[in-house]
Amino acid sequence: MKINKFAGFFSVLSICSASLMAQVVNAAEVEKIPFKQYVENIKVEAKEKGIDAAVVDNAFTEVEFLQRSVKSDKEQPEFKLTLDTYIPRAVPDWKIDQAREAYQKHYHLLHKIGREYGVQPRFIVALWGIETNFGRLTGRHYVISSLTTMAYEGRREALFKKQLFAALTILEEGHIEQDKFIGSWAGAMGQVQFMPTSYLNYAVDYDGDGRKDIWNSYADVFASAANYLKTEGWNYDETWGRQVLLPENFDSELAGIKKQKTLAQWQDLGVRRFDGTALPKVDLDASIVIPDDASGRVYLAYNNYKVLMHWNRSYYFATAVSYLSERINHPRITAPTK
Numbered sequence: 001m002k003i004n005k006f007a008g009f010f011s012v013l014s015i016c017s018a019s020l021m022a023q024v025v026n027a028a029e030v031e032k033i034p035f036k037q038y039v040e041n042i043k044v045e046a047k048e049k050g051i052d053a054a055v056v057d058n059a060f061t062e063v064e065f066l067q068r069s070v071k072s073d074k075e076q077p078e079f080k081l082t083l084d085t086y087i088p089r090a091v092p093d094w095k096i097d098q099a100r101e102a103y104q105k106h107y108h109l110l111h112k113i114g115r116e117y118g119v120q121p122r123f124i125v126a127l128w129g130i131e132t133n134f135g136r137l138t139g140r141h142y143v144i145s146s147l148t149t150m151a152y153e154g155r156r157e158a159l160f161k162k163q164l165f166a167a168l169t170i171l172e173e174g175h176i177e178q179d180k181f182i183g184s185w186a187g188a189m190g191q192v193q194f195m196p197t198s199y200l201n202y203a204v205d206y207d208g209d210g211r212k213d214i215w216n217s218y219a220d221v222f223a224s225a226a227n228y229l230k231t232e233g234w235n236y237d238e239t240w241g242r243q244v245l246l247p248e249n250f251d252s253e254l255a256g257i258k259k260q261k262t263l264a265q266w267q268d269l270g271v272r273r274f275d276g277t278a279l280p281k282v283d284l285d286a287s288i289v290i291p292d293d294a295s296g297r298v299y300l301a302y303n304n305y306k307v308l309m310h311w312n313r314s315y316y317f318a319t320a321v322s323y324l325s326e327r328i329n330h331p332r333i334t335a336p337t338k
């Protein structure tokens with residue numbers, strides 16, 4: 001599972017009002033033990049779980065409470081975002097250009113990994129670009145500090161404690177030095193921004209140096225992303241879906257990522273390609289997703305779009321990755337000549 005690093009943007013969808021949230025936090029703060037004591041309790045618990053005592057003691061030597069994490073987690077959006085305003089921000093033209101350059105630069109590695117895991121390289125590059133601008137924005141916070149802060153802060157303590165113990169396991173296994181163990185304010189790590197539990201489930205040591213290094217090794221970064229998608233059910237022979245037009249009388253109850261029909265059934269219900277022509281005659285199940293409302297962009301989402309939503313449970317995220325993957329491919333990138 002991933003923590004949405006665009007939480008500020010996407011909390012438009014949150015049902016919790018700011019004032020309600022403030023009350024909950026204040027109530028929790030009344031009985032709170034000091035952070036230092038909380039850290040000591042966590043250390044005891046981690047050792048009881050069997051994590052090496054020296055690793056635990058070292059990991060918490062430099063731990064700090066990060067006000068920044070708490071602030072980012074509570075931030076409310078300043079205005080309501082729609083896909084029409086979000087997509088140009090998440091996928092600006094310069095990012096498309098850089099994605100194409102990155103694809104060309106790593107062409108052979110991407111294709112080798114893509115073949116092996118059954119994931120089209122353009123999707124690996126698109127995820128990489130959306131998550132961290134191709135490895136440029138991976139966060140600046142010590143992972144143990146971020147996760148301890150988020151657990152201490154209390155609103156999702158169980159979830160973040162689980163991530164914290166997973167993070168200690170990563171240190172114990174020696175994949176990264178403690179002083180390079182950095183990530184986002186919420187603890188998302190490396191060039192693909194895996195949370196620690198996702199790391200333990202999906203990260204891969206593709207270059208064979210004994211470390212799953214999603215911070216520095218392109219081979220490990222690309223293979224880890226591909227392994228995630230493959231494990232979650234990616235289909236190499238299909239794309240993500242397409243933008244479509246709905247008929248005026250479309251029943252919005254039929255929409256939603258969990259509701260599927262065949263393309264032929266959607267065709268019968270009046271769904272058309274964005275240019276108004278008939279849907280392709282292929283035997284596929286798909287869902288209609290309406291991220292904003294029926295006057296906004298509407299998509300016919302195939303299985304792979306659903307897999308992207310396992311990575312980050314947000315229509316906006318899945319749509320941004322899909323859109324970038326599409327733009328990467330036009331015009332088609334060919335193998336660099338040596």
Ligand SMILES: [Ca+2]
Binds near residue numbers: 207217220
């Ligand atoms: Ca490696």
